[in-house]
Amino acid sequence: MSKSIYGKKEFEGAVDPITLSVIYNRLLTINQEMGVTMINTSISPIFAEVHDFSCAICDWKNRIVAQIDGVPSHTASAMEAVKAISREFGEDINPGDVFVLNDPYLGGTHLPDITIMKPIFWHGNLQFIAINRAHHGDVGGMEPGSYAPGATELFHEGIRIPPLRIYSNEKPLKDVINFIRINTRMPDDLWVDMKAQIASCKVAEKRINELLTKYGAEKIRNTVEDIHRYAEKRMRIEIEKLKDGTYSGESFLDSDGFTDSPVPIRVAITIKSDEAHVDFTGSANQVTGFVNSPLANTATCVYVAFLTTVTTPDIPHNEGAYRPIHISAPEGTVVNPSFPAPVASCTLDTACAILEACWIALSKVLPERVPAGWNRWNGPAITGIDPRNGRFYVMFGFNGFGGAGGMPGMDGRHYIGDGIDLGGLIAPNIETNEVNYPHITEFNEFTKDSCGAGKFRGGCGAKYRIRMYDDNPNLVMFGDGKIHPPYGLFGGKPGSCNLAYINEGLSDQRELLSKESVQCRKGDTYTSYPSGGGGWGDPLDRDPEMVRNDARDEIISLQSARETYGVVLEGEDLTVNLEETRKLRDRKKRN
Numbered sequence: 001m002s003k004s005i006y007g008k009k010e011f012e013g014a015v016d017p018i019t020l021s022v023i024y025n026r027l028l029t030i031n032q033e034m035g036v037t038m039i040n041t042s043i044s045p046i047f048a049e050v051h052d053f054s055c056a057i058c059d060w061k062n063r064i065v066a067q068i069d070g071v072p073s074h075t076a077s078a079m080e081a082v083k084a085i086s087r088e089f090g091e092d093i094n095p096g097d098v099f100v101l102n103d104p105y106l107g108g109t110h111l112p113d114i115t116i117m118k119p120i121f122w123h124g125n126l127q128f129i130a131i132n133r134a135h136h137g138d139v140g141g142m143e144p145g146s147y148a149p150g151a152t153e154l155f156h157e158g159i160r161i162p163p164l165r166i167y168s169n170e171k172p173l174k175d176v177i178n179f180i181r182i183n184t185r186m187p188d189d190l191w192v193d194m195k196a197q198i199a200s201c202k203v204a205e206k207r208i209n210e211l212l213t214k215y216g217a218e219k220i221r222n223t224v225e226d227i228h229r230y231a232e233k234r235m236r237i238e239i240e241k242l243k244d245g246t247y248s249g250e251s252f253l254d255s256d257g258f259t260d261s262p263v264p265i266r267v268a269i270t271i272k273s274d275e276a277h278v279d280f281t282g283s284a285n286q287v288t289g290f291v292n293s294p295l296a297n298t299a300t301c302v303y304v305a306f307l308t309t310v311t312t313p314d315i316p317h318n319e320g321a322y323r324p325i326h327i328s329a330p331e332g333t334v335v336n337p338s339f340p341a342p343v344a345s346c347t348l349d350t351a352c353a354i355l356e357a358c359w360i361a362l363s364k365v366l367p368e369r370v371p372a373g374w375n376r377w378n379g380p381a382i383t384g385i386d387p388r389n390g391r392f393y394v395m396f397g398f399n400g401f402g403g404a405g406g407m408p409g410m411d412g413r414h415y416i417g418d419g420i421d422l423g424g425l426i427a428p429n430i431e432t433n434e435v436n437y438p439h440i441t442e443f444n445e446f447t448k449d450s451c452g453a454g455k456f457r458g459g460c461g462a463k464y465r466i467r468m469y470d471d472n473p474n475l476v477m478f479g480d481g482k483i484h485p486p487y488g489l490f491g492g493k494p495g496s497c498n499l500a501y502i503n504e505g506l507s508d509q510r511e512l513l514s515k516e517s518v519q520c521r522k523g524d525t526y527t528s529y530p531s532g533g534g535g536w537g538d539p540l541d542r543d544p545e546m547v548r549n550d551a552r553d554e555i556i557s558l559q560s561a562r563e564t565y566g567v568v569l570e571g572e573d574l575t576v577n578l579e580e581t582r583k584l585r586d587r588k589k590r591n
Contacts, residue, residue, distance in 0.1 A: 011230060016223070020230065023215065023223045024316065027066035030207040031055050034132065034200040035069035042196035044137055044189055045436050049428040050398050053134035055200060057208075058082045059224050060126050063319035070133075071424035072304045073109070073347045076322060077296040078131045080107030081115040088163035095121040098167030098198055100180070102139065103160050104294040105339045109347050111139050111158040112146050116194065118167075118201035122212045127220070130204035132197040135347075137394035138185045138383075145381035145394045147344050147478040149257045149515040151290050154340040159183035167198070185392055228320030235321045236274035238311045242365050246270045249361030251353040253334075254483040256289030257515030262484070263287055263334055265350075267357045271365065276310075278302050278358070279328045286337035289515065290478075293346040293354065298335045299327050301351050301420060305358035308422070309369045345515075348377040349480035351420035356487065363489055368408050372452060372534030373486030374419030375402025375461060378498040379477040379514070380526065384470045386438045395437040399427050399444055402530035403451055403459025403495060405486055411546075412459035412533035414446060414555075419486075438470040447496070447529055449557050452485075453564045454492030454535020455542050460555055461496065461530035465504070473520045475502070475512075481531050482514045492535030493564070499529040539565045540585045544576045 011017040011024075034055035039048055046052045054070020056078045064079040084107040085099045099117045102108045108115060112135045120128040139158035142148045146158045154160060159180060166176050177194075181187035212220055246268050253263035266282035286292050293301075303322055307315070315321055329336035335354060337343065356373055363370035382395045404412035404423075416423045430441050442465040452458035479498060486495035500512040502520065504527040512518065520526075547567040550556045551574055558574075561567045566585035568577040 016226065019219070020223055020226050023211070023220065024066065024227050026211055027057055028068045030204050031057060031066050031068050033207065034130065034204050037200040037203045038132060038134070038196050041199050042193045044193050045428055045432065046137060046396060047134060047193060047196065049426065049432065051424065051426050053132060054078065056131040057204060058129040058131060060128065062086050062129070063228065065224050065227060065318045067317050071421045073300060073351055073420045074113070074133050075300050075307070075317060076303045077107070077109055077300040078115060078133050079319065080296040081133070082117055082129050082131065083107060085117055085163045089165070093119050093126065094168070095119070096168060096170040097165055098201070099163060100166050101161055101163050103162050104154065104297070104343045104346070106162060107296055109294065109297045110344045111141070111154070111160065112136050112344070113347065114139070114161070114194065114197070116197040116201060118198065118205060120205045120208050122209065122217055125217065127212065127217060128208050130201035132200045134193065134197055136190055136193060138190070140183045140185070143476050143517060144185055144383035144392070144474060145396070145476060147381050147476050148290065148342070149476065149478060149517055151342040151344065152288055154342055157290065157342055157344045186394070227316055228318060231316040231318050231320035232323045234315045235306070235311060236324050239271060239276050239324055240274040242271045242310070244271050244273070245365070247361040247364045249357040249359065251356040251360065252484045253291055253349060253353050254480050254514055256287035256291050258288040263291060265335060265353045265357045267361055269358065269361045275324045275326065276306070277326045277328070280333065280335045281328065281330055284334045286332055286334050286341045290342040290344040291334065291346065291350045292337035292341040292343045293335050293350045294343055295329055295336045297346045297351060298329050298354055301354035302327055302358055304420065304422070305355050305362060309359065309362050309366055345478050348418060348420070348478070352376045352418055355420050360487070367490065370489065371407035372405030372412070372454065372458060372489045372492050372536045373495065374404050374533050375486055375495065375531040376481035376498065377418050377479040378402065378481070378500055378528050378530040379479040380500070381476045381478065382437070382439070382468065382473050382526070384438070384473040387470050388438065393437055395433070397464070397528060398425060399430065399433065399441070400462065400464040400528035400530050401427055402461035402498070403533040405533040406452070406454050406456035406458050406492060406536040408456065408536065411456050412451065414459040415462045416459060439466040439468045441466050442525065446555065447532070448554055449560050450496040450529070450532030451555065452488050452493045452495040452533060452535035453539040453560065454488060455537025455539065457535045457542070457550070458486065458495045458533025461532045463527070463529050465525055465527040467523065467525045468520060469522055471522050473524070475518045475520050475526060477512050477514055477516050477518070479514045486531055486534040488534040489536045491538035493539060495532035495534045496529070498531050501527045540588055544578065544581050548574050548576050
């Protein structure tokens with residue numbers, strides 16, 4: 001296959017590129033329609049506004065064939081849940097069934113991510129499995145919201161759901177469903193949102209049946225095999241372009257919440273011909289706290305690293321693309337813990353750290369494609385009783401987003417969220433948040449100088465403050481990056497560190513740890529300063545006019561413009577003095 005595979009015709013080199021393109025794009029459209037259904041039928045803001053869910057379609061061999069709607073942290077891992085269902089039920093999978101799973105040690109990620117799976121039959125034969133994985137507000141456990149910094153085992157984090165059948169012959173199995181519901185703090189919300197997940201899978205079933213009616217099972221199956229082969233060839237072509245060798249990367253979590261010791265994640269990526277071997281030997285042993293990453297989550301992070309750098313964006317995100325990538329993660333380590341280690345924070349900061357380690361390794365062979373570090377999560381979950389209606393609530397701090405890292409030709413995006421989600425999570429509307437939860441927003445604005453300086457600077461984080469007005473709100477911090485900021489690359493500067501306070505500026509001000517539970521009072525404020533992204537390249541090489549625009553927009557201070565970027569700005573309109581800028585930059589480079 002030639003290098004023109006993504007430069008001329010879509011799916012060039014496939015056996016039947018036209019049919020492949022039509023069927024594959026139809027599967028992607030079905031995937032998107034599943035997402036629209038979820039948004040329109042769920043009741044929790046985490047789905048309807050934030051979009052913290054993913055839809056996917058697996059084939060009859062439990063291989064992801066289409067996934068376009070959702071967050072990258074769910075990429076690939078959902079098919080591990082399908083494999084667990086297949087192992088458990090074997091031939092006892094029937095039309096009209098619906099299955100559920102959330103166990104991190106059986107293909108899940110963390111317990112709040114509940115995966116719904118609906119097998120799709122055609123003329124008595126299993127053809128596809130529709131999947132919806134969604135992060136629910138509460139699944140029980142020792143802390144409301146199911147993030148428990150004090151957890152030392154999985155059982156502290158919520159209800160553990162093994163492969164279960166919850167629908168048979170299109171009818172809900174109420175005893176099984178009630179067993180799940182009763183173990184959560186918001187049973188009615190949970191069930192309504194699970195039904196929204198099921199509805200999205202039923203949409204997929206209807207649309208796929210229409211596709212099978214039009215093309216027939218044999219044509220569809222042959223084309224799906226071709227889609228996998230095509231994606232595999234695309235990935236192999238891109239890997240083969242890389243220079244053979246072993247490239248290492250290292251990142252750190254600040255701590256596990258029980259000690260102050262940093263938690264290293266080390267990776268060695270070996271490129272050999274058209275295959276990549278990703279080895280996490282040397283990473284920390286599994287830890288006491290909830291930052292351990294089950295293998296399905298770790299694998300997802302590796303695939304995201306390759307999909308965002310090694311290949312071009314148009315490659316199909318399916319099992320075929322993953323075949324040339326081989327992962328070794330020693331059991332009993334933080335990237336492949338032994339049961340029952342707690343894992344609740346694995347999809348956030350641990351996932352970011354795994355992705356960062358892979359990106360740093362790949363930057364040594366692909367410097368023109370790898371970004372500087374993105375921000376990590378800065379919490380919190382706030383829970384309590386809403387005085388307006390007497391109902392229990394769970395609010396996640398999605399408005400405290402940080403910035404992305406810069407990369408060649410592109411500054412990092414402002415206010416986009418953590419690295420592993422790559423902008424897949426959406427900040428909810430401030431006014432809607434105030435309707436849904438008992439707090440008032442006092443500000444939400446960019447933080448000047450939070451972005452890492454560089455030829456291409458990082459994006460800004462947004463400082464965010466709310467005032468809580470319920471009587472006894474509970475605040476749980478789950479995050480990282482207070483000590484280890486988003487890294488800079490090739491001379492770029494790191495972004496800012498995460499920071500958060502209760503009652504900032506008052507006599508009882510308290511700086512929050514990145515992992516802790518705090519009982520708050522009515523009238524307390526929570527203030528978040530999420531980190532900006534790292535910079536890429538030497539700041540002294542940045543276009544002075546771009547520095548001027550950043551200063552005018554108050555993205556950077558005048559002091560940073562001069563001292564970090566070496567740009568001399570004058571007058572009310574901040575005109576660049578080119579001659580003085582040249583002299584200043586020459587002096588800085590000599591020093």
